[in-house]
Amino acid sequence: MTESQSIRNEAGEPLMKKCTYCQELKPLTEFQRRTGRRAGPYSRRGPCRSCRGVTAQERAAASAPSTEGTQPLSAFLASHGDGYEAVVQKSMEAPAQPDLQPQPPRRKPVTDKARERHRQRVRHLLSRLKPADTKSLRLNRNGMIRLRGKTDQGRRWHQEIEFELAVTLVRERMAVVVNPYTIRRLYSNKEFRQYVLKRDRYTCFFCGGYGDTIDHLLPRAKGGHTTPVNCVCACNECNQFKAARDVDEFIESGVPLPSPDDPDAPEDSL
Numbered sequence: 001m002t003e004s005q006s007i008r009n010e011a012g013e014p015l016m017k018k019c020t021y022c023q024e025l026k027p028l029t030e031f032q033r034r035t036g037r038r039a040g041p042y043s044r045r046g047p048c049r050s051c052r053g054v055t056a057q058e059r060a061a062a063s064a065p066s067t068e069g070t071q072p073l074s075a076f077l078a079s080h081g082d083g084y085e086a087v088v089q090k091s092m093e094a095p096a097q098p099d100l101q102p103q104p105p106r107r108k109p110v111t112d113k114a115r116e117r118h119r120q121r122v123r124h125l126l127s128r129l130k131p132a133d134t135k136s137l138r139l140n141r142n143g144m145i146r147l148r149g150k151t152d153q154g155r156r157w158h159q160e161i162e163f164e165l166a167v168t169l170v171r172e173r174m175a176v177v178v179n180p181y182t183i184r185r186l187y188s189n190k191e192f193r194q195y196v197l198k199r200d201r202y203t204c205f206f207c208g209g210y211g212d213t214i215d216h217l218l219p220r221a222k223g224g225h226t227t228p229v230n231c232v233c234a235c236n237e238c239n240q241f242k243a244a245r246d247v248d249e250f251i252e253s254g255v256p257l258p259s260p261d262d263p264d265a266p267e268d269s270l
Contacts, residue, residue, distance in 0.1 A: 021051040110208035118203055122232055125199060129229050131171035138180040139163060147175065149185030165225070172227035192226070200233035206242070206255045211235040219244040 014027040030048040046052070137145060145166035148158040166183050169175040175183040187195060196214050204211035215234035218224030221244040234242070242250045 019048040019051055021047045024048070115206075115208040118208055119205060122200055122205055126229050129173045132173065132176070134167045134170050134177070136177055136180050137163065137166060137170070137183070140181045146182040147185060148178075148182065150188055152188045152190040168225055169227065172225065172229040174225070174227040192228075192231075196228065196231050197233050199228075203233060204235040204238055205232040206234060206238040206251065209235050211238075213239045215239045215242060217247050219246070222246075 014029070016025045017028055017031055018025050019030075026048050030050075032046050032052075140146065140160075142160060143163075144160035145163055146158060147161045147166065147169070148156065150156055166175070169185070170177060170183055174187070175185050178184050193214055197212065200211070202211055203209075205215070211233040213234050213236055214226075214231050215238070216224045216226070217230050217232060220226075224230050238250075238255060241255075245253075
């Protein structure tokens with residue numbers, strides 16, 4: 001069967017196809033032919049020849065409804081009386097009011113009693129994290145403990161750590177024992193940060209203001225580790241001022257208190 005015979009029916013009339021863009025019935029010769037072994041008479045596809053080089057913006061503009069038959073505003077007001085004209089005139093003369101965005105409510109300054117109450121609450125939560133049993137841990141043939149976990153993207157990783165570090169991570173609830181030679185980290189970096197911030201209600205452990213960073217009670221320079229027992233929520237200012245000092249030393253030296261005008265400062269009821 002030739003190409004001219006495949007695009008005509010038994011009566012000799014050309015076969016028609018509706019374009020997906022202009023929605024018009026056009027002969028099959030206006031469409032591209034699908035090549036291949038299974039290409040048949042109805043294997044034409046895609047847009048027609050006139051719509052093939054037209055962009056999506058031009059097709060949307062062409063299909064938009066025309067405004068030729070719309071009634072002008074003057075004719076509409078004349079047909080509906082003076083009431084509409086007065087309303088339109090009043091709306092045009094009224095000054096445009098600026099968009100007033102709601103301001104955050106001013107909060108009360110944090111008192112010393114509220115700060116101490118928040119510290120006691122955090123210490124109580126940390127005391128409830130009882131140390132896990134680590135008697136079942138055993139060294140592997142390399143004299144190490146295998147630690148495995150997941151990244152923030154969900155990819156698995158593993159490494160070998162010392163026995164003392166593995167015991168510390170398990171006791172301070174950062175990891176669990178999988179078998180005598182392997183422990184698993186419970187949180188990824190992102191999950192651990194969200195856990196500490198939500199646990200401390202985004203409240204700085206030192207000044208009682210808004211906190212969005214994590215600080216170590218026992219500094220890492222002095223042997224502290226990133227565990228739920230050793231980490232608390234802190235504001236950026238307190239985190240920088242504390243540096244590698246201990247908690248008691250930093251509190252006794254004077255904590256930078258948040259400003260009363262700070263909208264992010266929490267209320268008195270911590």
